[in-house]
Amino acid sequence: MTDSGTMEIQNHTHLPHVESGEKTDLMKRKEESLHSFRERVGDVLATAQRDITYHIGKTPVAIAYPEGEYGQEMQEIAHEIGFKLIFTNKKRLNYIEKADSVWMNGIGRIQRRATADSEGFFESVGMR
Numbered sequence: 001m002t003d004s005g006t007m008e009i010q011n012h013t014h015l016p017h018v019e020s021g022e023k024t025d026l027m028k029r030k031e032e033s034l035h036s037f038r039e040r041v042g043d044v045l046a047t048a049q050r051d052i053t054y055h056i057g058k059t060p061v062a063i064a065y066p067e068g069e070y071g072q073e074m075q076e077i078a079h080e081i082g083f084k085l086i087f088t089n090k091k092r093l094n095y096i097e098k099a100d101s102v103w104m105n106g107i108g109r110i111q112r113r114a115t116a117d118s119e120g121f122f123e124s125v126g127m128r
Helices: 034-056 072-081 118-124
Strands: 062-064 085-087 104-107
Touching: 034 072, 072 085, 072 104
Parallel strands: 062 085, 085 104
Antiparallel strands: none
């Protein structure tokens, strides 16, 4: 797929999606030091980067936060790892006039659940 030049694979971490309402645990825990948080989350992001790069042959430049969970510390870690595009779960269209920044943070996206039908999805985003 990626060899065709029409598809790219980016990072979404290696954590599984949880349908039970639990979070993917990428936010800082109350009892956790900032150092421990940065180390833990940095490992999560770096593991997926390493695995994708190994299997695909290209290093991802974008991350879509699972469940849209992120905070200032998470943004800094993502930037330090080398992500240039950071997608949230904020439902919105993005209007990017000029990419004069080294990296773009907080890009909205529209999540489509696996159970959603195409017609309903496109209606929900105003495309029908």
